[in-house]
Amino acid sequence: MRNRPMLRIYLSVLGALALLAVVFSAIWLFGANARKAPAPQYLLKDHAGHLALYTADGGGPLAEYPTIYTRLLPEQDLLALQQGLPVADETELARRLEDYGL
Numbered sequence: 001m002r003n004r005p006m007l008r009i010y011l012s013v014l015g016a017l018a019l020l021a022v023v024f025s026a027i028w029l030f031g032a033n034a035r036k037a038p039a040p041q042y043l044l045k046d047h048a049g050h051l052a053l054y055t056a057d058g059g060g061p062l063a064e065y066p067t068i069y070t071r072l073l074p075e076q077d078l079l080a081l082q083q084g085l086p087v088a089d090e091t092e093l094a095r096r097l098e099d100y101g102l
Contacts, residue, residue, distance in 0.1 A: 040086035042093060046070040046078065051100060053093070058084065068100050 043054040047061055051068040054060035070078055077100075087093045 038088055040088050042087040043084040044081060044087055044093075044096060045084045046081040051081065051097075051102075053087075054084070056086070065097070065100075065102055068097075068102060073100065 040056050042056060042062070043058060045052055045054055045061075047064060049069060049071055051065040051070055052061035053063040053065075055062060070081055073081070085096070087096060
């Protein structure tokens with residue numbers, strides 16, 4: 001009989017910790033949806049066998065890169081460029097151009 005109050009306290013603390021875990025998990029899950037990536041400013045696309053830069057809505061080309069032959073890129077990159085590869089900003093654009101050899 002003496003252990004019954006201790007068991008009740010133990011189970012109450014355990015239940016409160018479980019409830020806190022559920023609340024924090026929900027906050028983290030819904031907070032992750034609020035931190036979505038910004039809309040892309042540009043698209044990198046294949047244009048007549050070369051790399052070209054377009055606006056996010058597909059207008060352009062704004063710039064062409066005649067020294068980058070898309071047919072020489074790996075197949076997965078070529079397929080992505082044929083559909084249009086979203087680029088968030090100038091920093092990402094510079095990194096991607098460097099990756100492609102410019």
